[in-house]
Amino acid sequence: MKEMTESLKETLKRFLFRGIRFKMTLAVLAASVLMLTAVGITMDRTVSNTVEELISSRMESDIKYIEDLFDEGEWNIRDGALYRGDILVGDGTVENAYLAPFLEMEQKTGSFSYTFVKTSDNGLDWVGDKKTGYMQGHFMRVAGSTLSPDGKKIMGTYMDKKVADILDEKGVYSGQANVVGGMVFCLYRTITDSSGEVVGVICVGRSIESMREQTKKAERSLITIVIAAMLFVAVGLDVLVFTWISKLDTVNNYLRDISSGTFPEEPLNLHTNDELIVTAACINEMTEALKERERISGELSIATNIQAHMLPCIFPPFPDHDEFDIYATMTPAKEVGGDFYDFFMIDEKHLAVVIADVSGKGVPAALFMVIAKTLIKNYAQMGMDPCNVFTKVNQLLCEGNEAGLFVTAWMGVLNLETGKLTYVNAGHNPPMIKLADGGFTFLRSRPGFVLAGLDTVRYKQNELVMAPGDKLFLYTDGVTEATDKDNQLYGEQRLGDYLCSHIGDDVKELLTGLKDDIDAFAGEAEQFDDITMLVLDYRQKRASDDAAEKAFPASLDALSDVLAFTEAELNKADCSPKAAMQIAVAAEEIFVNIAHYAYPGESGKMKLGITVDNGVARLNFRDYGVPFNPLKKADPDITLDADSRQIGGLGIFMVKKTMDEVRYERKGAQNVLTIKKKIN
Amino acid sequence: MEIIKSISESTLNIALQGRLDANTAPELEGVLISSLSGITGLVFDFSELEYISSAGLRILLIAQKKMNTQGTMKLRGVCPAIKEILDITGFSDILTIE
Numbered sequence: 001m002k003e004m005t006e007s008l009k010e011t012l013k014r015f016l017f018r019g020i021r022f023k024m025t026l027a028v029l030a031a032s033v034l035m036l037t038a039v040g041i042t043m044d045r046t047v048s049n050t051v052e053e054l055i056s057s058r059m060e061s062d063i064k065y066i067e068d069l070f071d072e073g074e075w076n077i078r079d080g081a082l083y084r085g086d087i088l089v090g091d092g093t094v095e096n097a098y099l100a101p102f103l104e105m106e107q108k109t110g111s112f113s114y115t116f117v118k119t120s121d122n123g124l125d126w127v128g129d130k131k132t133g134y135m136q137g138h139f140m141r142v143a144g145s146t147l148s149p150d151g152k153k154i155m156g157t158y159m160d161k162k163v164a165d166i167l168d169e170k171g172v173y174s175g176q177a178n179v180v181g182g183m184v185f186c187l188y189r190t191i192t193d194s195s196g197e198v199v200g201v202i203c204v205g206r207s208i209e210s211m212r213e214q215t216k217k218a219e220r221s222l223i224t225i226v227i228a229a230m231l232f233v234a235v236g237l238d239v240l241v242f243t244w245i246s247k248l249d250t251v252n253n254y255l256r257d258i259s260s261g262t263f264p265e266e267p268l269n270l271h272t273n274d275e276l277i278v279t280a281a282c283i284n285e286m287t288e289a290l291k292e293r294e295r296i297s298g299e300l301s302i303a304t305n306i307q308a309h310m311l312p313c314i315f316p317p318f319p320d321h322d323e324f325d326i327y328a329t330m331t332p333a334k335e336v337g338g339d340f341y342d343f344f345m346i347d348e349k350h351l352a353v354v355i356a357d358v359s360g361k362g363v364p365a366a367l368f369m370v371i372a373k374t375l376i377k378n379y380a381q382m383g384m385d386p387c388n389v390f391t392k393v394n395q396l397l398c399e400g401n402e403a404g405l406f407v408t409a410w411m412g413v414l415n416l417e418t419g420k421l422t423y424v425n426a427g428h429n430p431p432m433i434k435l436a437d438g439g440f441t442f443l444r445s446r447p448g449f450v451l452a453g454l455d456t457v458r459y460k461q462n463e464l465v466m467a468p469g470d471k472l473f474l475y476t477d478g479v480t481e482a483t484d485k486d487n488q489l490y491g492e493q494r495l496g497d498y499l500c501s502h503i504g505d506d507v508k509e510l511l512t513g514l515k516d517d518i519d520a521f522a523g524e525a526e527q528f529d530d531i532t533m534l535v536l537d538y539r540q541k542r543a544s545d546d547a548a549e550k551a552f553p554a555s556l557d558a559l560s561d562v563l564a565f566t567e568a569e570l571n572k573a574d575c576s577p578k579a580a581m582q583i584a585v586a587a588e589e590i591f592v593n594i595a596h597y598a599y600p601g602e603s604g605k606m607k608l609g610i611t612v613d614n615g616v617a618r619l620n621f622r623d624y625g626v627p628f629n630p631l632k633k634a635d636p637d638i639t640l641d642a643d644s645r646q647i648g649g650l651g652i653f654m655v656k657k658t659m660d661e662v663r664y665e666r667k668g669a670q671n672v673l674t675i676k677k678k679i680n
Numbered sequence: 681m682e683i684i685k686s687i688s689e690s691t692l693n694i695a696l697q698g699r700l701d702a703n704t705a706p707e708l709e710g711v712l713i714s715s716l717s718g719i720t721g722l723v724f725d726f727s728e729l730e731y732i733s734s735a736g737l738r739i740l741l742i743a744q745k746k747m748n749t750q751g752t753m754k755l756r757g758v759c760p761a762i763k764e765i766l767d768i769t770g771f772s773d774i775l776t777i778e
């Protein structure tokens with residue numbers, strides 16, 4: 001799992017105090033405070049007005065109610081008294097006041113009420129003292145529901161002149177008024193007779209106190225409602241926002257997992273149908289794409305790893321061989337490149353060394369490198385001459401080389417017994433060689449065309465003989481073309497100088513030191529190309545074993561040569577004729593087998609080694625063909641009659657029967673069959 | 681290898697000199713294919729034969745199968761070394777060796 005990056009950690013820290021949840025809570029709080037203040041301010045103005053209006057309309061209906069309590073008929077005045085139809089409502093005396101409707105109304109609604117009759121009195125006087133008194137108007141109270149402060153019914157008293165004047169003019173008055181010594185809130189309305197003449201006034205009222213109380217009550221319930229509504233909104237908003245945020249949190253956690261390199265198994269599901277569903281869908285798509293990319297890059301890094309490990313990297317590679325020392329390094333540039341080196345034993349006495357550089361970089365070059373390396377090794381291990389190896393590999397690489405890649409390569413095969421170095425060059429930089437007591441010099445040969453360039457190229461090989469103490473240095477152009485910060489090349493001159501001044505170094509010291517020298521030269525400059533080097537130190541000749549060995553084409557045409565060679569070797573050792581014939585027959589059977597089966601569809605070579613030691617002949621057959629163990633074949637049934645006999649299988653059966661020992665081994669790319677037989 | 685062929689009446693005599701190996705066996709096979717029609721007796725003279733491998737045995741087996749349908753087949757002058765090969769491979773049991 002990847003470590004969380006610093007910037008992500010920083011973001012998470014910041015987010016704690018600036019998240020939407022935090023902001024939202026603040027916003028709801030602030031909105032609540034603001035709304036409450038606003039409501040408080042407007043309440044006083046609007047609510048009391050509204051309540052007054054409400055009360056007036058209520059009083060309007062109260063008046064209607066009182067009127068309805070009387071029987072049918074019109075208001076009228078007779079002898080200064082107020083009648084409804086024929087019912088006397090009142091004439092200003094307590095006795096004649098008709099109180100029933102007013103009392104009933106008060107009981108029902110809590111409003112007090114009066115009725116006044118219009119009088120012809122004018123210029124009425126001031127009543128009461130300066131503080132509570134008033135000028136009397138021309139409407140006289142004749143009936144009503146309330147007692148005066150002293151307990152008497154207050155019939156016969158007059159209305160305040162200011163109110164009376166307004167009623168004359170408008171027919172209605174509402175507002176505060178001084179009613180029998182106390183301030184009340186009232187509605188006055190004139191009443192008319194059948195001819196439309198004003199005959200009196202009905203007044204309904206309530207004390208200011210009770211009205212204030214009602215206003216307060218209304219205010220309180222209004223505030224309660226507002227607070228409740230706001231709470232509801234706040235909670236609703238919070239629930240909404242918090243659900244949303246918790247989904248965002250899910251998204252965040254999901255993404256955090258991904259950014260730290262863990263892919264959740266389940267796709268992201270937010271259980272929602274809002275806009276976040278699009279987010280989730282996009283994230284899931286993105287995750288799939290990322291997974292795919294991750295998988296590919298994972299596989300690529302495995303591929304890179306495989307490629308890196310394809311180069312032999314265990315030193316010394318052949319502990320059994322003290323004839324030579326070998327060391328090689330490959331320092332890749334940033335991107336995977338196509339340089340490679342290789343070395344391997346073709347057989348016990350032939351060592352192959354290869355260095356190559358595939359054009360281009362990255363995965364295509366890496367893949368091409370793997371193919372080229374494998375092909376070269378395969379064909380070289382078949383025992384082909386280096387020039388034929390390159391000719392064959394070139395043809396194969398040209399097939400389907402759509403990308404137009406090519407390889408420069410150099411291969412040498414060293415015969416460890418004789419020191420003969422057979423080499424072939426396909427467009428590669430010339431190696432350096434140190435011969436005898438001289439220094440390192442370039443081993444220039446006319447190079448063939450690059451591999452994979454043109455399928456008709458036939459490569460030519462050259463030979464030279466190395467003596468013990470000679471060294472061969474192979475490299476790619478990453479060495480000579482290493483640049484310093486001023487774009488100066490390391491160059492062949494510096495390379496030659498370094499090698500010549502370190503002739504005594506062992507192979508590992510030489511390459512490590514050279515690499516340090518190149519690094520010191522390049523300084524801060526970036527490495528552009530792979531730097532690949534291989535050095536071979538030929539220390540001593542391989543002691544040639546006693547075996548007479550000869551190579552033959554694996555073809556029936558060579559059978560006579562094989563038999564002649566075999567018989568000649570056996571003759572030298574004074575072999576009995578019978579044993580000689582049986583050995584020759586065995587050699588023929590084995591050789592014919594190789595010629596038929598080792599190289600299906602193509603030509604190849606086989607080698608036959610013969611030694612005679614202590615009266616025992618030992619024949620060693622080697623080929624580089626397909627793995628094949630002839631000894632595994634079932635023996636034929638030799639008891640059948642002639643007509644039922646099978647023709648095949650007799651040859652190897654005879655070998656098994658006539659030889660003292662028969663052994664098959666697969667050694668590397670070789671089939672090795674050994675037979676032993678006493679010669680006397 | 682030399683193949684010396686002579687016919688008397690319906691008997692074919694074939695004397696082999698030298699080596700009957702994978703290279704020379706096809707030659708003998710060719711001679712037999714062209715000469716066996718109407719033959720009721722086939723005699724191989726091996727007294728000059730030095731060497732025989734499984735390729736030669738194969739021809740002997742083919743000849744024997746053929747002669748089983750039209751007559752008899754005999755081997756003469758088989759040296760001990762070749763006799764041993766015929767013994768090892770079970771050919772002594774199916775061939776008539778004089």
